[in-house]
Amino acid sequence: MNTIPLEHFLFVAAALFSIGLAITVTKRHFIGMLLGIELMLNAVNLNLIAFSRHDPERLGGQLFALFVIVVAAAEVTVALAIILRVYGHFQTVDPDKVSEMKK
Template identity: 60%
Template sequence: MNIPLEHILLLSAVLFSIGILAVISKRHAVVVLMGIELIFNAANLNLVAFSRHDPQLLQGQMFSLFVILVAAAEAAVALAIVLRVYQYFKTANLSEVVTKEQ
């Protein structure tokens, strides 16, 4: 079964929009991190879709693998930072952290 490129790009745009909405509207640090991961996954989906569109070149798949590795490292570091901020401020709500710091 061959899925058209337009359908994959539409799914990627929906994932990207949901990720942006989560980053902009939510105040909990873990939800913001999940939104960032959705944005990374939308970009990966685009890269793999365009790579599949031109099967001679594997550059999109290789770059997608690199993005997955960077996202995993980013998630580990970001969760460590969130845990440290929670220990210090006793909250994971980003708006409360900003107001307590001032």
């Protein structure tokens, strides 16, 4: 049986995390930042599952990945609610244009 080496998983996860970090830093609206954070969380999940394959007797990696997925779903729900409230008040989702929050 051909198995994929751990280094390939780590390379893909590092690339996903880097892309997510670049998106989070460069995007000028809240939705883009949220997408970048989700990419970074998916990279963490990929690492957890990849390392969990080394010890099939324990399910720690899968359980932590499931926990990260639940936290990510809650984070998206709260973030989207906040974004909708900010948009309703300021009529923009650009963090630089929300001037009242700078003080």
